[in-house]
Amino acid sequence: MEFGIKSGSATSIKSACVVVGVFEGRKLTPSAQALDEASGGQISQILKRGDLEGKCGQTLLLPALPGITAERVLLVGLGQARELDLKGWKKAHAEAVGALLERGAGDAAFCLLEAFPRGMDMAEALRLAVLAVDERDYRFDQFKRDKNGKRALKRVNFIAGRKEARELEEPLRQAEAIAGGIRLTKDLANMPGNVCTPSYLADEARRLASLYTTIHTEVLDQSAMEQLGMGALLAVARGSSQPPRFIVLEYRQGPEDGKPVVLVGKGVTFDSGGISLKPGEKMDEMKYDMSGAASVLGIFAACAEMRLPVNLVGLIPTVENMPSGHALKPGDIVTSLSGQTIEVLNTDAEGRLILCDALTYAERYKPEAVVDMATLTGACVIALARFPSGLLGNHRPLVQALLKAGEKSGDRAWELPLWDDYQDLLKSNFADMANIGGREGGAITAASFLARFTKNYPWAHLDIAGTAWNSGDKKGATGRPLPLIMTWLMEKAAQG
Structure with missing residues (x-):
C-alpha cells in the first residue's frame, strides 16, 4: 500500500x-x-x-x-x-x-x-x-x-489544502514508518512456530541491521548465556530441541551522552506450557507468545525508517517452551542472572523466567527507562478483557506517560496496582521466591515477580496477553502495543 x-x-x-x-x-x-x-x-x-x-x-x-x-x-x-x-x-x-x-x-x-x-x-x-x-x-x-x-x-x-499538504508530508512519512513496523510485527507474530523459531527471530534482527545502518545487532547463543549465568532463561529452553537466543539491538540517534530507553520483548516462539502442559484447545495460539519480541523488532524498524532522534536498546530473550525428558519440572530451583533463586511451581509461568534475566541484563546500559512487553498472563485477560493492555510499574511519571500515549494512539492501557502487599504471595520455603503466587491477582503477582529484578531503574511492564492478537473468525496478530510505544517515543523525541 x-x-x-x-x-x-x-x-x-x-x-x-x-x-x-x-x-x-x-x-x-x-x-x-x-x-x-x-x-x-x-x-x-x-x-x-x-x-x-x-x-x-x-x-x-x-x-x-x-x-x-x-x-x-x-x-x-x-x-x-x-x-x-x-x-x-x-x-x-x-x-x-x-x-x-x-x-x-x-x-x-x-x-x-x-x-x-x-x-x-x-x-x-x-x-x-x-x-x-x-x-x-x-x-x-x-x-x-x-x-x-x-x-x-x-x-x-x-x-x-496546498499549505496543509506541505505541512503533512513529514507526518505522513512518520505514519508510513509506523504502519511498516506494525506490519512487520504482525507478520512475525502470525508466523507458525515451526518457522518462527528463536533462530528465525535472531535472523530477523540481523536483517534489520543489514537494512538500516542505524541499527546494530548482537545475538548471544546458549554458550554465551551460560557464561553470563542466565540460569532462569536457560532452564525454560531445556525442554526444546530449538536452541535459545538472546538478541540485543541498539539504535542511537539521540543525544550522544543520552541514556537509552531499553525495550524488552518476551520471545517464547511456542508455549506448550512445558511439563505443566496447557489444554489442547486454542494451543495453536501459543505461537503468539513471542508478540512482545515481534513488537520490539517492529519498533526498531519504525524508528529507523523515520530516523527518530532517540537512543534505544532492545533486548529479546527467545526460547521455545516444550515438554521432554530434559524439561524444567515443577519443584526445580533455578538461579537467575541476578543471583536470586527461584522455585518453579509451574512451568507454564515461563515468560517471567526469561524476562527476569533480560531485565537484569538491562542494568548494564544505565537506562533512562525500561519497558517490557509480554503476553504474560491469562489473568490479565480475565481482569481487563481484550480492550486495554495491563500496565504496572515502579515510576509514576513513566506510567503516566505510557497511559497518555495509549489514549492518544487508541492503543490503550490500564494501570493495575503494584503494592508491596503482593510480594508475600511469592514466598517460597526453599528459594528466594516462587515463580507464581496462586490464583488470585495473577497479572499483578507476575509483575510483582518482575519488580524484584527492576529496582535499579525506572520500569514499566505491559501485559499484552489480551491485546496482542485476536481469536475466532478474526484470528490474527494486532501489532499492539507498537502504536502506544511509538507515540510515547515520538513525544520523548519532540521534548528533546
Whole structure:
C-alpha cells in the first residue's frame, strides 16, 4: 500500500474513487457538498431516498456522477459531528477501505481530513487515518497457495489544502514508518512456530541491521548465556530441541551522552506450557507468545525508517517452551542472572523466567527507562478483557506517560496496582521466591515477580496477553502495543 498527500478540489481529482464524508442527519462535509453541486444535486437526491443516514461507518458507492473527474464517489458516514472521536475516525476509514476492496478499486482519494475529530490536530488525524487504512488492508497469506483473493487497492491519497499538504508530508512519512513496523510485527507474530523459531527471530534482527545502518545487532547463543549465568532463561529452553537466543539491538540517534530507553520483548516462539502442559484447545495460539519480541523488532524498524532522534536498546530473550525428558519440572530451583533463586511451581509461568534475566541484563546500559512487553498472563485477560493492555510499574511519571500515549494512539492501557502487599504471595520455603503466587491477582503477582529484578531503574511492564492478537473468525496478530510505544517515543523525541 502506497500513501500520498495531494491538494485540490474533490471535483477535479483524478482517481478510481473519491471518498467524502456525511454526518448523521445527511449533513455533507465541504468536499461532499462540492461534489453535490458539481453533479447537479444528485448526492442530495440519493440521500433523501434514505440510502445512507450518515451513521459512523456506513458506506454508499456512487458510480459515474456527472461533473466529477473521479470514476466513482464513496460516501462514508461519520456519525454525529460533535461525537466523532478517535474510534469513530478509525472506523470510518476502515469501513471505507473495506468497501473499496470489495469493488476492486486500484486507488482512492480520501477527502476526510477536513472533518477530523475535535481534540486532534491534522497531523495526528492523518497518522491515525493511515494506520486505520493499512490495518484494514493487511492480510497474512504467505502460506496460502492460492493468492487470487488479494485485493487491488494499491494507493491512497489524502486530500488537503496546498499549505496543509506541505505541512503533512513529514507526518505522513512518520505514519508510513509506523504502519511498516506494525506490519512487520504482525507478520512475525502470525508466523507458525515451526518457522518462527528463536533462530528465525535472531535472523530477523540481523536483517534489520543489514537494512538500516542505524541499527546494530548482537545475538548471544546458549554458550554465551551460560557464561553470563542466565540460569532462569536457560532452564525454560531445556525442554526444546530449538536452541535459545538472546538478541540485543541498539539504535542511537539521540543525544550522544543520552541514556537509552531499553525495550524488552518476551520471545517464547511456542508455549506448550512445558511439563505443566496447557489444554489442547486454542494451543495453536501459543505461537503468539513471542508478540512482545515481534513488537520490539517492529519498533526498531519504525524508528529507523523515520530516523527518530532517540537512543534505544532492545533486548529479546527467545526460547521455545516444550515438554521432554530434559524439561524444567515443577519443584526445580533455578538461579537467575541476578543471583536470586527461584522455585518453579509451574512451568507454564515461563515468560517471567526469561524476562527476569533480560531485565537484569538491562542494568548494564544505565537506562533512562525500561519497558517490557509480554503476553504474560491469562489473568490479565480475565481482569481487563481484550480492550486495554495491563500496565504496572515502579515510576509514576513513566506510567503516566505510557497511559497518555495509549489514549492518544487508541492503543490503550490500564494501570493495575503494584503494592508491596503482593510480594508475600511469592514466598517460597526453599528459594528466594516462587515463580507464581496462586490464583488470585495473577497479572499483578507476575509483575510483582518482575519488580524484584527492576529496582535499579525506572520500569514499566505491559501485559499484552489480551491485546496482542485476536481469536475466532478474526484470528490474527494486532501489532499492539507498537502504536502506544511509538507515540510515547515520538513525544520523548519532540521534548528533546
